[in-house]
Amino acid sequence: MKPLESGDPIRLGPYRIHSVLGEGGMGKVYVGQDGEGRVAAVKVLHPHLTHDANLTQRFVREAQMARAVTAGSVARVLDARTEGGRPWIATEFLTGPTLADSVRSHGPFDEPTVRALAAALARALGDIHAAGLVHRDLKPANIVLTATGPRVIDFGIARPEHGLTLTTTGETPITPGYGAPEQVLGRRVGPPADVFSLGAVLVYAASGQHAYEGSHVAAVQYEVVHGTPRLDRVPPALQPLIGPCLAQDPAFRPVPDQIIRYFAPPRGAERVWRKGPIAKDITSHEHRLHQLTTLPAGSAPPPVSRRRLLTGLAVGGSVLAVGGTAAWWNRKAGDGGPFDVPPAVPAPKARVLDAKKGDYVLGETPEPLWKAPSALAEIRVAPLPVRDVLIVAAAKGGIAARSVVDGSVRWSAPDVMAAGLFLSLSDRLVAAVDRDGTLVTFVASTGEPKWASPAQAASLLAADAEAVYVITEDGRVRAIGRSDAKVRWTVKVDADLGEKAASRGLAAQRRLVITAADGSVLALDTSDGRQVWQHRQLTDSGRARADQSDGTLCVTGKQLSAFDLLSGKKHWSTKSPKLPNGDPAFWSSPTIDGRIVYATEVIFPVQIDIRTGKTTDWSYTGLLECDAGSPLVLQGSALWSVASDGKRAAVRALDLSADPQPTWMFPVLENPDQYWLTGDANRVFVLDGTSLSALPVF
Missing domain, CATH: 1.10.510.10 (Transferase(Phosphotransferase) domain 1)
Known part of the structure; x- marks a missing residue:
């Protein structure tokens, strides 16, 4: 990577340009980063070639050709536009050497x-x-x-x-x-x-x-x-x-x-x-990219001028009615205004344990890194890792941010409705809903209140670089812009969204995917809320579960299916598993790692090729049993899950790096009907009733 020179662009579309990645006969390739923190390789045609129709057509064709390959074997095209007469293509940034x-x-x-x-x-x-x-x-x-x-x-x-x-x-x-x-x-x-x-x-x-x-x-x-x-x-x-x-x-x-x-x-x-020299090179590339894209001048949304802030407040006081020009305001005075967000604090990684170094004894389970009894409210809301903090439903109401290092409380927001869920905005802000239905945001590391919008929200769905998507109190879907806190659009969808946070969502590649309470899976165009496609998925509890990677959406219920995120076209679908008595079983929530989808079939996790829908040669039947409702978490070299029979439950881990694969069982959980797992930065976080703990990885 080389520094920018005179004549190089500072921004292309949503991408802030950081450095020059390379240069060829047709154009330059830059390292760009959008407002969500996603890094892209942005290729721009040389100015002196833009008059050549053949070369311009070839350049545009590159985006069209790459988009035609929907599997994860190529660098996916994220965007392609013409800016100032110069076409550019943004593709997925691949971290590693050629x-x-x-x-x-x-x-x-x-x-x-x-x-x-x-x-x-x-x-x-x-x-x-x-x-x-x-x-x-x-x-x-x-x-x-x-x-x-x-x-x-x-x-x-x-x-x-x-x-x-x-x-x-x-x-x-x-x-x-x-x-x-x-x-x-x-x-x-x-x-x-x-x-x-x-x-x-x-x-x-x-x-x-x-x-x-x-x-x-x-x-x-x-x-x-x-x-x-x-x-x-x-x-x-x-x-x-x-x-x-x-x-x-x-x-x-x-x-x-x-x-x-x-x-x-x-x-x-x-x-x-x-592992080995190539892996070290990949890690080195990742480290250099991390340093480049976490500079203070990173990808925060542009600050709003004081004059524009005062003008906005003067129009209608501190709160304006939603439906006109939604208000935004700085809930706590700050030098840079409500949209001037500080760089994200890097996630401190825990040390990976190694038995050869005496970190633990083979056959014995290591102790938790920390444990916080009675730390959570008695509601089933999954903890959310956001860099150096873990956002949870606080025991005394609202939400709290706990340090991922030792579990101590860093900040809290008692007026927030934890049941309305919370989201990470580019790992810089935490978004939530307060008791008045207002969308509020806080700096993730410090809890400093930032911008807010009277969104009349009942619960949150998802967020991308442009907007936060919510379910309103009257059951509609609404988009709130992240750069100005204004309502972008509000639509009624053809699905039952249920009560409170019964429906969930994810946003990627110009699509908001909603897994509704009635089993519907539908995608809206994030630019205007228009419904693009819809499917039904028979489930055991109403809502299907979904995850996406590189434009492929995996959905579980009675079947495990893969769809094209943009068009909704089904790529493949598995056969429905059966219980010993002949009744249908249901797949657990999918977890995607590169080209591999992990999901639980009956009580055994399986590994499926996301491109074909076929199970791989990997098979751990008999080695790892897990609860059909357990999340599958990949941290360290292991696959983590919870095994439960309704009376007893325990966290289990399967070492994927060894052959044969040993399994580990961590302390038994006290609440087999109220648990959750998530992981980040070489830690596995375990919700056990109202208790919260962090487990080491190996």
């Missing part, structure tokens, strides 16, 4: 890592080809190694499978040595061309050398068409696997599914992305 960087730093990969790389990239190509596309430029620089595995970037010259090759004068549509022979010759290309590129990538990963070499570009391209690849430095066991990918005749190259089967990485090979 394959090219990693091989240069650490040398060739060992055989298990190459196998894991081959299988992951073959799955990515399968996703791309399933969307009817050909990437056409797979190379080490277009592969980012992340903690969840390799991801493919740069769809700049991607084309539909039936598309012709690019022949614009001066363009080099392929990277020498990685483009297939048919690409070099300017012929029509299909998915086999990407398989050829994959073969060349694997040669580089396994040997540190290019499959085709020459003194100049023409010589390299001649070798691709007429020569043979250099496999002499590739480990012997991998040569017969990589060689077929580089066949000159496309008909003789394997398809991605065959590559996955042939390479068959050994069990646990994917851990290379989480």
Whole structure:
């Protein structure tokens, strides 16, 4: 990353620009961050190229091509616009080195890592080809190694499978040595061309050398068409696997599914992305990004001038009627106004325990980090980690923020209705509803009151970078702007939202998804509240449970289903599990980690590929039983849940990093009918009736 220079933009759309990530022949790529704190790679076309219609079309096509791939194997497009005559594309920021960087730093990969790389990239190509596309430029620089595995970037010259090759004068549509022979010759290309590129990538990963070499570009391209690849430095066991990918005749190259089967990485090979030198590089990238995006000049909403504040108050006193121009006010005097929010306090991470260092004795459960008896109200509201504090329903009413380090009370807001739920706003503010239905916000770390809006809210639903979404006292859905506290829109939805906080929501990618009390799952367009799609889900308790990742929404009830977040199109649905007596069972709340969905089927957690809906080879049947209603929490190297029979309950953890996987049981809970788990920063927080504790992770 390089600092900004004269002429670089400071802001593009919702993204504040922090630094230069890279630069190529077509444009610059910047590190941007929106008001919600989400980081993006923002690519901008060079000014001197904007007059070239062909290049501009190619640039716009990149966004269209990447959006067509709905699986998590590529960097997803977050936004694409034209600003000041210059088009730009914002994509998901992938934290980690490129394959090219990693091989240069650490040398060739060992055989298990190459196998894991081959299988992951073959799955990515399968996703791309399933969307009817050909990437056409797979190379080490277009592969980012992340903690969840390799991801493919740069769809700049991607084309539909039936598309012709690019022949614009001066363009080099392929990277020498990685483009297939048919690409070099300017012929029509299909998915086999990407398989050829994959073969060349694997040669580089396994040997540190290019499959085709020459003194100049023409010589390299001649070798691709007429020569043979250099496999002499590739480990012997991998040569017969990589060689077929580089066949000159496309008909003789394997398809991605065959590559996955042939390479068959050994069990646990994917851990290379989480441990070892590559993992350290990924962590280093994450650390640098964290430093860059948590500077005081980060992504807080722009401050409101004192003149604008006084003008707003003069219009109608301290509170204006909702429906006109909703009022906002600073509930406590501050130098920068109610929308001048300080940077978020970093979450202090707890130390991960290690038995080899004597942190605990194998077979014995470590003691909790801290425990606070009688700390909570007797209402079932899940604790909410927000950086260095944990927001809870306070024992004496309202809400309280407790330190994640020792459980002590940092601040409280007694006038807030905890039953109306509370939300984190970019980990900077906590939003809640007071007894008058007013939407109120507090600085997460200190409790300082900030902006508020007379929203007539009964409970909160969700929040994104632009707005907070609430259920009103008369059962409608309302959006309150985060930059001015004004009502953006109010709509009546075709679903029973129930009493108080019976319905829940999540907001992402211009959609507000509501899991209603009557089993309806519906999505509203966050710009105007228009209903985009709706589904029904049979549940055991009225409301379905949902989670989303990269534009895929997973919903549980009688079935576990995956939908496209934007369109509502169903990707897949599981069969309904059955109890021994033949009655239907219900899936627990889904937990998504990268491409994997964890959910409980009857009493056993299962691992499902979010792209296909198929269970993976991972199976812990018999190792870990859990309550069908228990949350599944991933912290440290373990999967945490609660096992309950209605009379007794205990927190259990399954070590995912070991083989075989040992299980741990923490102290028995005293309230098997009133518990909750959540986790953050290497801690697992346990709600047990009115008691709250933090468990260490390993």
